[in-house]
Amino acid sequence: MHSVHRVLLATLLVGNAVVFAGVDSPIKLLSAAIVLVLMIDLRRVPEVPSVVRAATWSFLALAVVQLLPLPEGLRRLLQPGFVEVMAAGWAPLSLAPWSTIQVVASMVVVAGIALTAARMASTRSGLPILLGIIAVTCGVMAVLGLAGESGAPENVLLIRANTGGGGVYGPFVNSNHFAAGIELSLPAALVLLAAAMRNLPQPGSTRQRAAVTALASAVVVVVAVAAVLRSSSRGGVLFLALALALTAGLWLRPRRARRWPWVTGVSVLLLVALALAWTRMPEVRDEFTQLFVVEGADGNDRWDLWSGTVDSFLRSPVIGSGLGSYRYVIGLDKPATGTSVLEQAHNDWLEWASTTGVAGAVVLVLFLIGVGGGLLPRKVRGLRFDLRYPLAGAATAFTATALHEMVGFGLQTPVNRYLLAAWIGLVWGVWKRVDDGKVRERQRQARDRDAGSDEHGAPDDIVVDGVLIGDGGEV
8 A cells, every 4th residue: 555656656657647638527527536535545634835735825825815795885896897796785706606616626636746756756665656657748749649649630639529519629729738748748758868878887687677768768869859859849849948948958968978979869869759740840931930929810820819908807917807717807808809718828828827816926936936936947957867857857847838828728628737736746846855864864964973083074075865965066
């Protein structure tokens, strides 16, 4: 039973990648049940940064305020722009209370996954397993995406008959959501590949395991990159490449003697991926020729949607219209044209601000500080490679997603949210391991001092559990 949380997390991530990205209500319910079991098995809540705890309590308080019935006079004061559609008497601030409850429930599921991932990442054996689960999820999505391409390439993944009637549909809605899933999982394969390459010079069984891991990870990387290219998602290609460039300083240290082998290896993998995607390259080229053309559905381009979202924010700038209420209120400021139904802002940052107001923006900033604080270069670059690479992978996944969400809404696909939560937990778990190592080393040094021993050297150049502490260079 010690590893039940690992099996359940693997079932959750890989299973949702296989079963329609977790978009069906029964699958969401099953995912919530798995997370409930994970929380029971957790026994003790892992440590998280204090600013994250503050963000969590603030978010719950915001949800309560939005759902709590309030008198009409107070609601008119807090939401002056929604007076024309406001219910009389006592009613919640949220204009879609049931949707608000659903969003809160989904956030609870995400929190459970993040805590489980933090538990795994805080141990020597759990961290590579967590990375392996994310990498396997990446491989499954990429293979299924390529396999489903011949049936309906415009939807990329797992097209099936609509059980509720109507035409076929894909759980990722479009290629950009599929690409977002790859952005959130491909870095794990890159981490395993990079770490395995560093372990290849080691003797015996370590080299054998490294060789197997390197081969498997390289296959996942090649297939995933090819799948993104064949999906013709210009956002996926652009933001993933940009994220790798922006986080390169965490992956590579300025050692010229080691730089060219890495460049050569990455170039070979990229060439193989390009070869697999070659027949779709004209579509990718055509997409990039339209890079600066703002597109939309039936006359609703992104600029119009964003402008309407800003207007919706101004209707209730303090508390927002209610979590999950965007699709129900955007029609007031951006009426649909043609046959389209507007449900997302195609910018999750703006949509969050619109539905939660300044209060929600503060919560988001607190949370970003709590996660981003663990990815500062001055902190990450002082760690041994087997911990530095996972944090570099997290930084790449977060950067690509943050950029992509400026023009999309990929995180509204459940499996993408779950992958993001796994990376968040990984960051917390890695630093928990580092902090525990520092505490153990201080305790050991205190015992040595009490025994009159000083042969262990200065405390600024120590290694604990594979963790380099201080400025003494990489071990």
